[in-house]
Amino acid sequence: AQRVTQPEKLLSVFKGAPVELKCNYSYSGSPELFWYVQYSRQRLQLLLRHISRESIKGFTADLNKGETSFHLKKPFAQEEDSAMYYCALQTGANNLFFGTGTRLTVIP
Amino acid sequence: DSGVTQTPKHLITATGQRVTLRCSPRSGDLSVYWYQQSLDQGLQFLIQYYNGEERAKGNILERFSAQQFPDLHSELNLSSLELGDSALYFCASSVGSGRATDTQYFGPGTRLTVL
Numbered sequence: 419a420q421r422v423t424q425p426e427k428l429l430s431v432f433k434g435a436p437v438e439l440k441c442n443y444s445y446s447g448s449p450e451l452f453w454y455v456q457y458s459r460q461r462l463q464l465l466l467r468h469i470s471r472e473s474i475k476g477f478t479a480d481l482n483k484g485e486t487s488f489h490l491k492k493p494f495a496q497e498e499d500s501a502m503y504y505c506a507l508q509t510g511a512n513n514l515f516f517g518t519g520t521r522l523t524v525i526p
Numbered sequence: 527d528s529g530v531t532q533t534p535k536h537l538i539t540a541t542g543q544r545v546t547l548r549c550s551p552r553s554g555d556l557s558v559y560w561y562q563q564s565l566d567q568g569l570q571f572l573i574q575y576y577n578g579e580e581r582a583k584g585n586i587l588e589r590f591s592a593q594q595f596p597d598l599h600s601e602l603n604l605s606s607l608e609l610g611d612s613a614l615y616f617c618a619s620s621v622g623s624g625r626a627t628d629t630q631y632f633g634p635g636t637r638l639t640v641l
Contacts, residue, residue, distance in 0.1 A: 450626035461530075461632045461633065461634055462616065462618075462632040463631070463632065464629050464630065467626065467627075469626050469627065504569065508624075508626055512574055512581060512582040512623070512624035512625075513571045513574075513582055513584050514559075514561075514571050514630070515571065516561075516568060516569040516570070516571075517568070518568040519568070519569075
């Protein structure tokens with residue numbers, strides 16, 4: 419069965435420090451992976467998707483099929499990065515499976 | 527603003543009752559998705575409609591049903607409500623049928639409280 423695991427419910431880092439939000443998945447097929455973000459009092463929105471191999475707001479995520487991971491990284495955290503981050507896996511049936519989320523707090 | 531609207535914002539009802547949640551997608555989007563976010567289960571996919579037809583089904587209970595109308599708005603009907611149905615219900619929309627290149631845009635959610 420498919421599953422997305424985000425082991426950290428809460429993560430605090432200092433401004434300017436590197437940040438890594440962990441995501442591991444379990445899926446027998448070819449995974450499509452995403453990171454969604456929800457800033458305070460805003461809607462859930464797509465941050466990035468692995469097939470685009472893009473960097474958004476300084477964040478990158480690499481799909482590691484061997485480790486079944488899709489960790490989100492940023493070299494220098496900013497205060498405006500404080501938000502709730504969700505990793506999501508899309509299966510062939512168009513279902514999006516979300517992890518339980520990690521609340522990132524960037525300390526000034 | 528993503529353009530997806532949901533009504534009502536809040537809904538308080540009693541066990542055994544039936545409620546209808548409404549979602550209007552962004553202009554031009556053909557797909558509507560419904561999600562349930564509860565404290566113990568996290569964010570769970572319920573169902574997707576594409577251009578009026580059911581496209582994908584997730585963990586949707588038999589007591590729940592949805593439909594998408596010709597004007598592409600969607601309704602999620604929840605019946606025989608139980609305390610455990612209390613949750614935030616999100617709607618999302620996308621242009622296409624839900625491929626990985628298709629971005630889902632989320633609405634603000636409807637908070638349902640069952641007493």
